[in-house]
Amino acid sequence: MYIGNLDSTISLLSEYEKLKTPSYMLDYINYRKSGLSLNHIIGCPLNCAYCVRHFWGNFDDKTPHMICTDEEAITSLLNHQYFIPDVTPIQLFNKATDPFLPSVKAHTFYILNSLDKKGLKNIVTVITRYKVDEEDMKILESLENIKLVLFFTYSGITESRIEPIAPFDITLNSIRIASKMRKKTKIVLYWRPIVIGWNDAEETMKKVLDVGSLCDGIVFTGYYHKEKNSKYIESLSVNTPYSGESFQRRKVLPQELDEKVVRLHRELKVETPLFRKTSCGASFVHNLPDYNGHWGINELCDICPSEQKKLCSSTHKKPSYSEMYDLLNKLNYKTHFIIDNGHIWTKGLGEEKRYHLQHILGFQVWDINLPHYEHQHGRGEIGFQQNQLEIENYLKMKKKFDEHSLQI
Ligand code: SF4
Structure with missing residues (x-):
């Protein structure tokens, strides 16, 4: 299976090439739910069939390219309207490339070192499925200030049409090396995507959990069921997940899979x-x-260690109306809002501003038109029973919100 040229050096995109690149890809700093995400290198040869780049129009770009230099990227990040030193979680190269590809790695280290040398204490997340060796770990271990978290994407998929690198055990070897070498570096097994028919057999899941026991944490999540990646998967003649189901804005992880993961972890x-x-x-x-x-969405916490629950509960604070009002004014964000249990309803701010508020407050900020339902936070509808009472309650809240908006 073709994995692409992993030895290429990275060139800057020419102005002409930029004209042909989707604007979303050129926008190299985005505020996403897990942090302010820096992605001035785009392009990846790893060919994972479910890649999000399908729906961003960049999947065919197999060679990493730079949108700007590392220095320009760092300056933009540190001067970004959403960036708060020591507070804003940062993510590096998690949109359109892998930070440990041979040609990307030096840039990953350069950025990490630069942030570290500035004495910044922000959480910095780096997600890879590629080769991390002992020399790499020595570099990561030398970082002194940033709170680095190295996520390894591994889900037990063995089908090379879905993950061309899967048969080579590359990620497994990286996890073993990182787990052996780490002292300060925190490593997390990123168990994704979990998909019915791909990697939900008990034996597969047990193997993933076994690998997870080498790490400091395990995060599990689902699969983006969207038209473009679905069509691509269909073209590979492999089992297309959730075929015939409507496409979803959020990741799909049916309740039965959630329960299976939790059960096996306990067993x-x-x-x-x-x-x-x-x-x-x-x-x-x-x-x-x-x-x-x-x-604030407490059902998510049933699997969390008790010490962590204490920490989260003791710091979780519902903002007062005036705190929220003042914050919106200070940031010049225009929305009506209602403070509810565990979350604040807003309208039309867009994801970036909502995440900015959420990370400042440490409190969930939702859009009134994008509700979450119980046991389904951040997940698509597939594989869940819709609760009629909950839907009615949401509609009442929406009515209240809209009426209140009109009065302002
Ligand atoms: S206790 Fe905190 S860390 Fe644990 S699941 Fe809940 S919110 Fe997340």
């Missing part, structure tokens, strides 16, 4: 804690409360 007595949310895993390994305020 196998895996000591490494399990989390449903990336930010929960990243916060836990640094002994911090979840910066996304997931404590």
Whole structure:
């Protein structure tokens, strides 16, 4: 199976090449749910069939290219309107490349070192499925200030049409090396995507949990069921997940899979804690409360270690009306809002501003038109029973919100 040219050096995109690149890809700093994400290198040869780059129009770009230099990227990040030193969680190269590809790795280290030398204490998340060797770990171990979390994407998929690198055990070897070498570096097994028919057999899941026991945390999540990646998967003649079901804005992880993961984790007595949310895993390994305020959606916390629950509950604070009002004014964000149990309803701010508020407050900030339902936070509808009472309650809240908006 073709994995692409892994030895290429990285060139800057020419102005002409930029014209042909989707604008979303050129936008190299985005505020995402798990942090402010820096992605000035785009392009990846690893060819994972479910890659999110399918729906961003970049999947065919197999060679990493730079949108700007590392120095320009760092300057933009540190001067970004959403960046708060020591507070804003940062993610590096998690949109359109792998940070440990041979040609990308030096840039990954350069950025990490630069942030570290500035004395910044932000959580920095790096997600890879590629080769991490002993020399790499020595470099990561030398970082002194940033709170690094190295996530390894591994889900037990063995089908090379879905993950061309799967048969080579590359990620497994990286996890073993990182787990052996780490002293300060925190490592998390990123168990994704979990998909019915691909990797949900008990034996497969047990193997993943076994690998997870080498790490400091395990985060599990689902699969993006979207038209473009679905069509691509269909073209590979492999089992297309959720075929015939409507496409979803959020990742799909049916309730039965969630329950199976939790059950096996308990049955196998895996000591490494399990989390449903990336930010929960990243916060836990640094002994911090979840910066996304997931404590407010308490059903997510049933699998969390009791010490971590204490930490999250003791720091989770519902903002007062005037605190929220003042914050919106200070940031010049225009929305009506209602403070509810565990979350604040807003309207039309867009994801980036909502995440900015959420990370400042450590409290969930939702959009009134994008509700979450019980046991389904951040997940698509497939594989869940819709609760009529909950839907009615949401519609009442929406009516209240809209009426209130009109009065302002
Ligand atoms: S207690 Fe809840 S919010 Fe806190 S890290 Fe655990 S799961 Fe996340």
